[in-house]
Amino acid sequence: MKNYSEIARQYALDVVAGKVSACKFVHLACNRHLADLEKQGVGGWPYVFDESRANRVCAFIEMLRHTKGKWARKREQIVLEPWQCFLVCVPFGWLHAETQLRRFRDVYVEVPRKNAKSTLVSGIALYMLTADNEPGAEVYAVATTHKQARLVFDDSRRMARMDPDFCRYFGVEVQQHGLMVEDEGSKYIPLSAEGSTLDGLNVHFASVDELHAHKTRDVYDVIDSGRGSREQPMIFAITTAGSNRAGICYERRDHLVKVLNGTFKDDTTFGIIYTIDDGDDWTDPEVWRKANPNYGISVSPTDMEGAARYAMSMASKQPEFLTKRLNVWVNADAAWMDMRAWDACADSTLELAQFEGEECYLGLDLASKVDIAAKLYLFEREGIIYFFGSYWLPERAVENESNSQYQGWARQGLLNVSPGDVTDYDDIESSILEDQRRFELREVGFDPFQATQLSSHLIEEGVPMVEVKPTVLNFSEPMKQLEALALSGKLRHNGCPILTWMVSNVVCHTDAKDNIYPRKERPENKIDGVVAALTALNRQMANQSDYVDVPFQTL
Secondary structure, eight states: OOOHHHHHHHHHHHHHHTSSOOOHHHHHHHHHHHHHHHHTTSTTOOEEEOHHHHHHHHHHHHTSBOOSHHHHHTTOBOOOOHHHHHHHHHHHHEEETTTOOBSOOEEEEEOOTTSSHHHHHHHHHHHHHHTSOOTTOEEEEEOSSHHHHHHHHHHHHHHHHTOHHHHHHHTEEEOSSOEEETTTTEEEEEEOSSSOOOSSOOOSEEEEEOGGGOSSSHHHHHHHHTTTTOSSOEEEEEEOOOSOTTSHHHHHHHHHHHHHHTSSOOTTEEEEEOOOOTTOOTTOHHHHHHHOTTBTTTBOHHHHHHHHHHHHHOGGGHHHIIIIIHOOOTTOOEEOSOHHHHHHTBOTTOOGGGGTTSEEEEEEEOOSSSSOEEEEEEEEETTEEEEEEEEEEEHHHHHHSSOTHHHHHHHTTSSEEESTTSOOHHHHHHHHHHHHHHSEEEEEEEOSTTTHHHHHHHHHTTOOEEEBOOOHHHHHHHHHHHHHHHHHTOEEEOOOHHHHHHHHHEEEEEOTTSOEEEEESSTTSOOHHHHHHHHHHHHHHHTOTTOOOOOOOBO
């Protein structure tokens, strides 16, 4: 038997070494696997990589036959490319060291069309039906429409029908609308929201095809909740890019990106995104290889060239080419901060107490129930800007929010938890009065929304409060300045994970006049600390004697 696990490892090494053309997300996924391999047996790392388990799945798939195209005409067996070995070996090879159950429950793969994604997931589905040693396995090919759901299922069905020996060995009965293994009580059927009952599922494996086309999250959530009684279930979502940034697909993508970046820890999610990098010339054939791992195999260079010429000649066709051929999410606001530059500005030795008595600007972004109330300190020393933050959240939000890190941050003392379901503004007010005693407060910028009473009390105490409304005019220049400070290394922060998480959540919307404004793509992606930082920077920039012609709005 071929050592598919070694092929997968070598693929990761080649990507990292630059021998394989790949985008940043593929680099991150490969680095993650290689780093995890190094962790085995060190410091209580709870996972092990079992080559035999990974190899078994790949060997199973290569026993199946192609069902489409020139390979099907010759009845050729599937031969996995190195990138496909990686895609299979990683989620199936990593196990819990004690239980020997699979580590990964969720897989998200984003790859352009014509990269044989249906063939791959069809083979995986057959393995999960017949060879995963799961009695009564329920396997589903999932989509929003019945027609779409049958695409992957019908590939699996044809694979089974083409190989009578396979069916006899595993006891597979090929039916029109399902595959059954009667002796094991296992079944494999297509499933959609159209005319299908979504109740009572006991999911062992679900392939979710073209997740970007799911207009609602209903089907995905039913599949997710239907696997609770299984020991090692898996949802394998495989999709091209799309345009709906509010949908379940982009939610899963956004989560994966944070996992790959190290911003969010989730040892149960594996994924990879094949696309091009920011700044790449989408008309360059060499760039196409990054997004299309099967370039020159199932992806025809001639076909790509024709589609590219069409897109270059008709602007209306460019979004389709970018989305379907290069896996670029169209109409999506761009990520704002270079997180590598941000991380390089971190200094864990920094403490707020080191700035006692120094000139300080504060920025406030207040919230009462769901969002985080943030207070950001800004200091300047010899042209270097320093940021520190304080954060508040009600106890009920900490307990009920899906972000499991809230409780950890609270235990670490990074997040102030107010009893009940409303943020304690008295606590925030007291902290600012204490800041007035500790530092030389030049100005405290705040949004008048939700801060009228607090600001009135502080003004009575002599605190220099200044209204800064969250407008494009007030935030555009501070956003550009903050990014420039990070890129130039003239920014310092203490590496607080809350602020780092919030910075990673910001997307940058640019208007026709090149003004920019901070936004978040999903409600749970909080950016309150960034808004507070921009408010403080607004006031600091407005008070610089050599800074002119910045149209700040203050009241």
